[in-house]
Amino acid sequence: MTSSFSTVGLIGRRGTATIRDSLEIVLKLLLEKGVKVVVEADTARIMGNGRRKDRDRYERAARLELGERADLIVVVGGDGSLLGVGRDLAHCGVPVVGVNRGGLGFLADIAPEQIEAALGDVLAGRFREEDHFLLHARVMRDGAEVAQSPALNDVVVHQGGMARMMEISLWIDDEFVYDQRSDGLIIASPTGSTAYALSAGGPIMHPSLDAIVVVPMFPHTLTSRPLVVRGRSEIRVSVGGSDQNARISCDSQVDFRLESDDDVVISKYETPLRLIYPLEHSFFESCRSKLDWASRLGGGSE
């Protein structure tokens, strides 16, 4: 047996034909290692012009079925693709490994040119597993849940329309925090702390930290600052009754419209995403690369 995994699922970034080469390299490697391959149905269409004999050698399945049948899922497409897979499949408990489209990623850390070596290592059992917890956003209306979604990066409560300013009230573990006028609130996991929340002034949180950050968006009150609370805290946000265009979005990919007096309750999702990295993966190296920590100011400091 040449692989630690017997059935491997394969998912490509939605709607992107340019990843076909990487998909083919992954498929070839998987088949060589003798594992059973199941390709997500949408991804199989992208791969449609592959060699016929390969197409005979893998099965097709819907994404959710994939999560239940595979004991490893390979995602080709970058961090954004992993967000969707994380939301959709974290509950299955299947480990996931990401191949990016060039450049380091925080989540998808295998570069196209490293597929054979790095993915080969993973299949051979040489890898690190890192659990990334998701947030769970639930919209409560008149005591009932009317919408819900997990989010791997962040839940954003914001104003969709022209008048951006909104009135927000915040509670942490049923303790009142503040009423605030702002453009909205970002509630981010450690995974999301290097994405949108970072642009909004939030801190970088190490992936191993069990914490959630709440970042106000352009608050009217200049003393409002990012707030870091425990991972098991329950965050409740309500929006002033006259805000007709308030929305929440999860990972900027899933979106709900809020009605007056809705409460948004955010807490840790029950199952984490099990992310597989090459052994040499380093969060801080990703930071140094993606955030360009090596570059320095000029202007007279020499």
Added chain:
Amino acid sequence: MTSSFSTVGLIGRRGTATIRDSLEIVLKLLLEKGVKVVVEADTARIMGNGRRKDRDRYERAARLELGERADLIVVVGGDGSLLGVGRDLAHCGVPVVGVNRGGLGFLADIAPEQIEAALGDVLAGRFREEDHFLLHARVMRDGAEVAQSPALNDVVVHQGGMARMMEISLWIDDEFVYDQRSDGLIIASPTGSTAYALSAGGPIMHPSLDAIVVVPMFPHTLTSRPLVVRGRSEIRVSVGGSDQNARISCDSQVDFRLESDDDVVISKYETPLRLIYPLEHSFFESCRSKLDWASRLGGGSE
């Protein structure tokens, strides 16, 4: 028995005669409740003009002895006084309650006019205890520890002299994070996250969070951001060899000069400070009050 505590220590802010009234009120209350009172020797001098019969009724002791003999310590003087008491006495495991000099405090949350009621409640067993962990800074030179101190708020590695810029290298749990040119680094506990680190752009961390924040001071690299890591992480900072005036300070109250090739190692101190609060104490209310979260921008938003 009218008190949950049998021996209570009393410490006043160093060098401040203006807290004498509060000290007297606390003393009177303690004596009425029938507890044995031990006053820190320095504080006893401040109280020198108290009534003679009271002076006969309390003992004097050095601060460290106080920490070992008392089963509760009352500190009069504000958050700054609690920092020193925390560093000096946390290792004794004695609970500490703070009386401020007016206005809410994050640590000393009993106002002068509430002494009888609030401190009475504490003595009667009606209180909340909240553990605040300290940081432990150790200066390593040629493999040996040459200086060390706990810090309740923060450890600051900075440049003492005219040329403020320094070269710093940072490791978290022996993993390299970055080389940085900056004015220094602030390493803060959740307790310290609302003090100096907040001025430097750090997030607010809930006191219950088991985390440490590293905040760069005016980094040359604009993408450097506050970094939040687990409370059990070991943070190691080394300073470029040519920085002749590098120093570390703990809570801005204790200070060491660094030599070339010194390493500063910061980790969680072995014993937390056991802080006693009135039952109604709320961290977020302290934030709203101290950070003025109710005030809002003008300038056209009417």
Added chain:
Amino acid sequence: MTSSFSTVGLIGRRGTATIRDSLEIVLKLLLEKGVKVVVEADTARIMGNGRRKDRDRYERAARLELGERADLIVVVGGDGSLLGVGRDLAHCGVPVVGVNRGGLGFLADIAPEQIEAALGDVLAGRFREEDHFLLHARVMRDGAEVAQSPALNDVVVHQGGMARMMEISLWIDDEFVYDQRSDGLIIASPTGSTAYALSAGGPIMHPSLDAIVVVPMFPHTLTSRPLVVRGRSEIRVSVGGSDQNARISCDSQVDFRLESDDDVVISKYETPLRLIYPLEHSFFESCRSKLDWASRLGGGSE
């Protein structure tokens, strides 16, 4: 003659009945001083239940006619009301004075309880005039201007829909500045520098400064910073072709939808708003009051 002004226009905040008392006090004072009063038609409806004899003593006019007939306009309602009056009437060159609804304003600096004294001074010629320049936003499509508006505070180019991120290109005086992925750009005058731009991290600019600030909103590139250019600079913004929901808003009160390949050109509006203040008005005092510059951090700094 008891007034430096012969015809005074009166405008109240739209849709707010609560300012009626202030309007009546202003009207009474104006009539006592013997000036001709012209009330904006919409405002006259708010004042509908005033005393009949007063109603006979003032004329009504549409806002634009008011700007041409009056040699002073009194606006009751706060900074937000002055934004609309500024955009609508700055081109008439008529001086404007604002009565706020309590609390200092940056623009409307006469409190309700000071109307008689402060407005009396103004009418008697004891006042300061301060010119506040407006921005002029023009939307160019295929070489032709398809929309335009002045803005007293700011012009915001942003994404109206769910996916907040947009691609923006910026030119200053036809020199390319950057391509940026962000939530948008705020282009603010000194007047607007204490409003939305300040929440987004922009600097405070003194009202007398001849400068415009460009503030990126949550830029993907962490090194993007507010950029201050000369008041006579022409700022050109174009939005990536696939952004279907890009909009610009002026003072968060006027709003246009952008189409692909539109350019937004922002430059100084040809005529400034002539703002009248009491002699004792101080911009920095407004800052101290509105931004609460007296309040200070706690948390161990004592």
Added chain:
Amino acid sequence: MTSSFSTVGLIGRRGTATIRDSLEIVLKLLLEKGVKVVVEADTARIMGNGRRKDRDRYERAARLELGERADLIVVVGGDGSLLGVGRDLAHCGVPVVGVNRGGLGFLADIAPEQIEAALGDVLAGRFREEDHFLLHARVMRDGAEVAQSPALNDVVVHQGGMARMMEISLWIDDEFVYDQRSDGLIIASPTGSTAYALSAGGPIMHPSLDAIVVVPMFPHTLTSRPLVVRGRSEIRVSVGGSDQNARISCDSQVDFRLESDDDVVISKYETPLRLIYPLEHSFFESCRSKLDWASRLGGGSE
């Protein structure tokens, strides 16, 4: 005549032998163009091992004499070297051009490999001149000036010792702005806005802007923000009487100790630095390069 300039001064970065190659290339070019060359005495020592016949062909002079004799000065060494030359020689009115040590500079914008082409163009009259104003810091004690210095980038009032926090009062044009507890204040010119002030959260100011920015350093009051005022404003800073270690530094290169009740008065220096750039120089291109405006966040934004 092959040069627009007849006498050219040459200054190298102090104490740096590594720029010798660039110095020799510059010297050779100048001599070829037939201009009289005067080398700063300190720089001549660095060049000591040059060819003997060259050494016979240039004169030596002290820096100040250079400023008076030359009609162009070439500085080799980067932005930091230009700061010193600017402070020392701006008052002479001599134009200055900078050769950097690799990489774009904001001030020294000719790369070593471009010396022949770019400096040749300058000598041939093909260049842009850009005036950069300096600040002038004066320390007033008992009504008399006890110290003064120009500064091209910034004047920093700060606390030299362990206790970093200081009490500062600020006036702009004799109008009181605020009392502030902080680590100090940075007062920067547009030239300095991309240096230390930028690390401290100040805005980027275009070099052509006639403005000064005041940036608080870690202010205790979270609502304190960078403040941009007119270039002709007079900024006055006084430091609380108990601050025994307060200092001011100019460009982080010149330093004075303040005594109690000293006032620091900062205004525009009487003569600007006349900077010479290649025609293709672009401030925004320097920003894009030095601030790395092309790099973008990862973490799920794909």
